[in-house]
Amino acid sequence: MDLLAILRIAVRALTRNKMRSLLTMLGIIIGVGAVIATVGLGQGAQQAVQDQIASMGTNLLYISSGSVNKGGVHLGGGATKTLVTDDMNAILKQVPTIAEAAPGAGSSAQVVSDNQNWYTRITGTTPQYFDIRNWPFAQGGSFTQDDVTRATNVVVLGSTVQQNLFGNADPVGQTVRIGTLPFQVVGVLQAKGQSGLGQDQDDGVYVPITTLQKKITGQDWLQYIMASATSQPASYAAQDQITSVLRDRHRIRAGQDDDFTVRNLADVAQLADASSQVMTLLLASIAGVSLIVGGIGIMNIMLVSVTERTREIGIRIAIGATESDVLRQFLSESVVLSLAGGLVGILCGVASSMAITKLLGWNILISPTAVVAAVVFSMAVGIFFGFYPARKAALLDPIEALRFE
Amino acid sequence: MATLAQVELKPVALAVAAPAVIEVQDVHKYYDLGETKVHALRGVDLKVKPGEFVAIMGSSGSGKSTFMNMLGCLDKPSSGRYILEGTDVSKLEKKDLAAIRNRKLGFVFQGFNLLSRTTALENVELPTLYAKVEKEERLKRAKEVLELVGLGERLDHFPSQLSGGQQQRVAIARALVNKPAILLADEPTGNLDSRTSVEIMQIFQELNEQGLTIVLVTHEPDIAQFAKRIVVFRDGKIRHDDPVRQRPHAADVLKTLPAIDED
Ligand SMILES: Nc1ncnc2c1ncn2[C@@H]1O[C@H](COP(=O)(O)OP(=O)(O)O)[C@@H](O)[C@H]1O
Numbered sequence: 001m002d003l004l005a006i007l008r009i010a011v012r013a014l015t016r017n018k019m020r021s022l023l024t025m026l027g028i029i030i031g032v033g034a035v036i037a038t039v040g041l042g043q044g045a046q047q048a049v050q051d052q053i054a055s056m057g058t059n060l061l062y063i064s065s066g067s068v069n070k071g072g073v074h075l076g077g078g079a080t081k082t083l084v085t086d087d088m089n090a091i092l093k094q095v096p097t098i099a100e101a102a103p104g105a106g107s108s109a110q111v112v113s114d115n116q117n118w119y120t121r122i123t124g125t126t127p128q129y130f131d132i133r134n135w136p137f138a139q140g141g142s143f144t145q146d147d148v149t150r151a152t153n154v155v156v157l158g159s160t161v162q163q164n165l166f167g168n169a170d171p172v173g174q175t176v177r178i179g180t181l182p183f184q185v186v187g188v189l190q191a192k193g194q195s196g197l198g199q200d201q202d203d204g205v206y207v208p209i210t211t212l213q214k215k216i217t218g219q220d221w222l223q224y225i226m227a228s229a230t231s232q233p234a235s236y237a238a239q240d241q242i243t244s245v246l247r248d249r250h251r252i253r254a255g256q257d258d259d260f261t262v263r264n265l266a267d268v269a270q271l272a273d274a275s276s277q278v279m280t281l282l283l284a285s286i287a288g289v290s291l292i293v294g295g296i297g298i299m300n301i302m303l304v305s306v307t308e309r310t311r312e313i314g315i316r317i318a319i320g321a322t323e324s325d326v327l328r329q330f331l332s333e334s335v336v337l338s339l340a341g342g343l344v345g346i347l348c349g350v351a352s353s354m355a356i357t358k359l360l361g362w363n364i365l366i367s368p369t370a371v372v373a374a375v376v377f378s379m380a381v382g383i384f385f386g387f388y389p390a391r392k393a394a395l396l397d398p399i400e401a402l403r404f405e
Numbered sequence: 406m407a408t409l410a411q412v413e414l415k416p417v418a419l420a421v422a423a424p425a426v427i428e429v430q431d432v433h434k435y436y437d438l439g440e441t442k443v444h445a446l447r448g449v450d451l452k453v454k455p456g457e458f459v460a461i462m463g464s465s466g467s468g469k470s471t472f473m474n475m476l477g478c479l480d481k482p483s484s485g486r487y488i489l490e491g492t493d494v495s496k497l498e499k500k501d502l503a504a505i506r507n508r509k510l511g512f513v514f515q516g517f518n519l520l521s522r523t524t525a526l527e528n529v530e531l532p533t534l535y536a537k538v539e540k541e542e543r544l545k546r547a548k549e550v551l552e553l554v555g556l557g558e559r560l561d562h563f564p565s566q567l568s569g570g571q572q573q574r575v576a577i578a579r580a581l582v583n584k585p586a587i588l589l590a591d592e593p594t595g596n597l598d599s600r601t602s603v604e605i606m607q608i609f610q611e612l613n614e615q616g617l618t619i620v621l622v623t624h625e626p627d628i629a630q631f632a633k634r635i636v637v638f639r640d641g642k643i644r645h646d647d648p649v650r651q652r653p654h655a656a657d658v659l660k661t662l663p664a665i666d667e668d
């Protein structure tokens with residue numbers, strides 16, 4: 001019998017028991033839907049994390065004060081007061097693969113315009129900071145190196161701050177107060193959105209590091225140094241060189257822990273990638289289990305169907321159906337069931353992952369591989385779990401089968 | 406039913422020395438029921454020549470169905486040989502047996518054994534599907550044989566919409582659709598009233614006249630009379646094997662019976 005005839009017969013047999021076929025398919029629908037949704041979500045999450053990391057800058061090395069591990073205790077950034085601007089200068093001078101670097105120290109304060117005020121983060125840094133972070137300006141521009149040298153009262157606003165203090169008006173040239181000091185606004189950054197941790201990256205202002213240190217905090221140590229390497233491979237070598245430069249400058253003897261941490265963003269990206277992959281795999285395999293449960297449902301129904309149709313099978317064998325004819329007939333029924341379930345499941349999975357990614361503001365990512373895999377897998381489930389019942393049917397003794405009531 | 410002549414059946418050599426289509430030699434059949442062994446056939450020898458019309462009779466449990474199932478290649482003898490058109494069937498594989506059932510044999514059962522929720526036409530078409538006949542040819546043949554048995558108007562009826570006699574005709578059409586050499590029928594009239602039974606026998610007689618070899622099981626002597634030869638089974642053995650003298654013509658008998666409207 002040709003494939004089309006077999007399929008037609010299978011579909012007819014299945015539509016005879018619509019409710020039953022539908023319920024059986026439901027197992028596969030849920031299984032495939034769950035796999036597609038979790039894989040889609042996992043990839044969406046992965047992409048979101050990667051975008052986030054990319055938005056922090058390219059080939060970025062992040063040197064923070066404090067050791068990741070000091071006698072087993074994690075110390076956050078700024079826990080020690082040994083990282084200073086001279087460290088940064090030394091790195092720039094001694095590590096050739098570092099193209100640019102910017103210091104970072106921060107505080108929080110009330111920023112006041114004529115009639116509005118906003119409590120926000122204040123970061124002290126240098127003009128290179130915006131370069132390293134690939135952060136373009138919406139209005140105006142950065143303060144200059146000269147501003148840093150002279151510790152002038154100039155400020156760059158994040159877009160959230162600008163919105164809250166000035167609304168849609170152009171703030172460049174206006175004056176805001178930070179604490180008691182007046183600052184002239186020189187630029188507004190483009191909006192960057194939330195960070196991976198849900199923090200609003202646009203809620204902050206930037207002043208020259210020297211201004212922050214001398215006029216606002218009165219402290220001369222840094223929380224971090226951001227440095228960008230000339231290339232990603234170079235960033236790994238740079239990481240080691242920075243470590244040795246800083247250990248030297250901080251007079252850390254061999255065997256002693258670092259009082260700073262150098263993180264390579266490529267590592268972070270890989271780590272994030274790996275962990276979201278593991279997560280995706282985990283979720284997908286849980287979803288895969290439900291696919292197997294769906295397969296068992298198919299097997300169950302096919303066994304019932306073979307028993308119910310024993311007489312029909314007897315008739316078919318008596319008029320000349322071979323074992324493989326009968327096997328094919330029942331296998332095609334289970335495959336049609338699982339494949340139809342798989343296709344509906346893909347639709348459900350795509351729809352739900354689209355809904356969820358939209359809710360989370362991620363990009364929609366439907367992996368074609370996952371879709372193809374789902375089709376292949378559901379077909380495999382149909383063949384695997386349909387084989388035993390189909391074989392049972394094919395091996396029936398026609399005389400016994402014809403006597404079956 | 407004037408269409409019988411249109412159907413081409415396999416040309417049959419009617420020479421006196423024609424080789425047997427069916428040759429059964431010392432066939433035994435045991436059913437092993439664990440503690441007891443049922444000896445259903447105890448050494449059966451039978452030769453059927455092309456164009457013969459054999460009626461097998463015997464009391465219930467005498468082994469008729471067991472013998473027919475073996476002739477129909479649905480079952481194998483425990484010992485002995487069964488040679489069908491020169492081939493020793495007992496040596497064939499399951500796949501080849503399926504092909505023989507499909508193409509060389511037509512089987513008609515007491516209980517009709519049609520697929521329910523499947524139209525008359527599709528039921529008849531089924532063997533041609535397994536014979537891998539082209540779609541157009543399938544339809545053509547199925548319609549032809551349904552017309553032959555007088556059901557040309559009921560192609561799209563489901564078995565539940567047909568009378569017993571009509572269902573049995575569909576079953577006969579299905580048995581004929583692949584142009585078999587032999588028609589096997591195990592009590593085909595067992596579930597039918599006497600007039601309908603004679604109608605079925607009329608079809609059988611006409612088919613036989615076209616050259617089809619028929620082996621029929623019945624326990625009704627009236628029905629057996631329509632055959633050319635009667636073989637009587639008792640306790641798994643053949644006790645009598647006689648030609649029928651003064652064979653009635655089913656068509657003539659029908660004229661003497663009161664007509665019943667079947668629709
Ligand atoms: N599948 C079977 N298992 C065991 N015994 C069987 C089976 N089929 C038939 N028999 C036995 O074989 C004998 C012949 O049965 P059967 O050929 O059906 O007789 P008939 O058709 O002449 O009435 C009976 O005794 C019956 O009980």
Ligand SMILES: [Mg+2]
Pocket residue numbers: 469470471
């Ligand atoms: Mg019987």
